[in-house]
Amino acid sequence: MTTTPHQEPDCVDFVLTVLDELDACEASARTIDDAFGLLADQRRRLLLEVMRTYGEELTLPDVAEEVAVRETGRQVPNISAERVHETYLSLYHDHLPRLVDAGLLEYDQEGDLVIPVAVQ
Structure with a gap:
């Protein structure tokens, strides 16, 4: 099954920026999950x-x-x-x-x- 991406470029850029920041972050996976849960x-x-x-x-x-x-x-x-x-x-x-x-x-x-x- 092939899907066509429907994300806006701003969303993609934002996700990539967040991932870059997470790479530099020393927080645990649990802390990151909790933070995203609060912000969801x-x-x-x-x-x-x-x-x-x-x-x-x-x-x-x-x-x-x-x-x-x-x-x-x-x-x-x-x-x-x-x-x-x-x-x-x-x-x-x-x-x-x-x-x-x-x-x-x-x-x-x-x-x-x-x-x-x-x-x-």
């Missing part, structure tokens, strides 16, 4: 991007709004409350705990605050 989901990448952009603690509702903005490309007034609520729940129950467990973020449940590690 777009919503987790957006959560990390939001926290890196702001560089300070944010309330989880504010983070959910910003992630929804980045996912949809719309401003907050043009995003349904249901969409933001779904994003909040997804972050709270799935994505945030994974990133907290990995040591990339902290979460203050009492204040509903997401804290980048560098701010500690």
